[in-house]
Amino acid sequence: MKMNKNIFAWSILAFGALSLTACSDKDEPGGGSDSGNTDGNEIIIKTQVKLNTKTALIEDLVNGHEMNVFANVTDDSGATVKDVTTHAANNNGEWKLDDPVRLSKGYTAEVMAAYPYAAGLTDYKQYPVDVTTQADVLYSGKGSFASSTSNTVTLNMKHALSMVSLNIKLEGYSGAGHITAIKLSQPALVATKGTMNIATGAITSTDFGVVSATTDNTATANGISGALPGMWVIPFTSKDQDPVAVTITIDGKEFTVDLPEVTMKTGWQYVFQGVMTAHGLTFNPTATEEYELNMKDDEFVPLNGFGMISLTFSGSTFAFPDFAGDNIFGNVSAADGSTANYTIGGSLKLKNTAAQQIVVETWNSTGFTINSTEGIDAIDLSNY
Numbered sequence: 001m002k003m004n005k006n007i008f009a010w011s012i013l014a015f016g017a018l019s020l021t022a023c024s025d026k027d028e029p030g031g032g033s034d035s036g037n038t039d040g041n042e043i044i045i046k047t048q049v050k051l052n053t054k055t056a057l058i059e060d061l062v063n064g065h066e067m068n069v070f071a072n073v074t075d076d077s078g079a080t081v082k083d084v085t086t087h088a089a090n091n092n093g094e095w096k097l098d099d100p101v102r103l104s105k106g107y108t109a110e111v112m113a114a115y116p117y118a119a120g121l122t123d124y125k126q127y128p129v130d131v132t133t134q135a136d137v138l139y140s141g142k143g144s145f146a147s148s149t150s151n152t153v154t155l156n157m158k159h160a161l162s163m164v165s166l167n168i169k170l171e172g173y174s175g176a177g178h179i180t181a182i183k184l185s186q187p188a189l190v191a192t193k194g195t196m197n198i199a200t201g202a203i204t205s206t207d208f209g210v211v212s213a214t215t216d217n218t219a220t221a222n223g224i225s226g227a228l229p230g231m232w233v234i235p236f237t238s239k240d241q242d243p244v245a246v247t248i249t250i251d252g253k254e255f256t257v258d259l260p261e262v263t264m265k266t267g268w269q270y271v272f273q274g275v276m277t278a279h280g281l282t283f284n285p286t287a288t289e290e291y292e293l294n295m296k297d298d299e300f301v302p303l304n305g306f307g308m309i310s311l312t313f314s315g316s317t318f319a320f321p322d323f324a325g326d327n328i329f330g331n332v333s334a335a336d337g338s339t340a341n342y343t344i345g346g347s348l349k350l351k352n353t354a355a356q357q358i359v360v361e362t363w364n365s366t367g368f369t370i371n372s373t374e375g376i377d378a379i380d381l382s383n384y
Contacts, residue, residue, distance in 0.1 A: 065090045066117035070124045076106035108147045113140045114198045124198040131232050132192050134213050137161050142199040159267035159293045160201050165230035168219040168274040177219035179229050181249040183212040191234040200322045202345035203234050235264035260285040263341050267294045306363050307384035314355040315375035318348045323365040330362030
């Protein structure tokens with residue numbers, strides 16, 4: 001049995017709006033300068049990025065920035081005419097493609113993009129992620145189209161990483177409270193590198209080690225004012241795992257403690273609340289704050305697209321379906337009592353390997369793909 005359901009929406013809900021506009025309406029099919037075409041519907045790209053006010057570590061896409069653009073050009077029968085993989089550079093607010101995409105009547109291009117630019121990338125499922133650079137990584141996801149009759153398409157650029165931020169207050173500590181560096185480590189959880197599928201935002205970790213960032217903040221009796229010290233990380237879940245160690249340099253001295261347990265979601269900021277005393281540093285495990293980075297402002301985003309999938313599954317580990325959409329969250333629960341929050345590319349370890357019901361409920365999803373049917377005996381989509 002193979003279940004592959006894809007439904008896509010074009011709502012403008014995200015961190016960045018990426019517009020692609022066609023210029024003319026000749027009869028050349030999709031293709032770029034290497035195909036010999038000199039005119040046609042050449043796509044022009046412009047971007048608009050709105051910063052989230054809760055953090056200072058957000059990249060704005062401006063003059064000089066570069067990104068990868070992927071376009072799948074199809075004819076009116078849906079057959080692929082050409083796959084374009086190209087470099088794009090921002091030049092005074094306008095994105096210039098090294099390999100221009102041109103469309104004629106009856107041709108359509110599905111467009112995806114990722115920032116920052118990764119040289120030599122040919123497969124959108126293998127975008128390299130390296131958090132040792134501490135660069136903000138943005139991806140569009142799939143489901144946005146351009147054509148000769150609808151020549152503007154908006155890509156919702158979303159954060160692929162999670163942000164760890166710290167707010168530390170001083171109590172009975174006589175030092176200045178100057179914070180200059182942060183390090184995270186846990187050999188099985190804290191990844192330094194990975195590969196991302198630009199269509200879904202799912203990141204597969206490949207290298208593990210220490211993630212570090214420099215900072216220049218001062219803790220006071222009232223905490224840290226202004227932008228908080230923080231770092232980008234590949235999302236991880238530390239619940240029921242060996243703890244993640246956080247090492248913070250305060251007044252030139254390193255303090256290493258356990259980071260409170262956390263279940264991270266793509267594109268979220270996690271603010272951990274700590275206290276520094278004369279005897280050392282500690283964190284409040286129940287006071288962690290979570291903020292959505294892909295919001296346009298600080299207002300709560302209405303919940304949309306609730307759906308529930310019920311499956312009969314046997315095995316030790318259930319791999320989550322890949323849901324399409326923006327700001328997806330939800331729960332996964334099994335009949336044996338095993339539960340987890342939904343995360344892109346996540347899985348649930350089961351207490352019982354015999355056939356049992358698993359329920360996956362999500363909000364804000366517009367479709368899904370089940371990548372493997374191994375262990376799945378039945379699927380009920382009546383409530384999705």
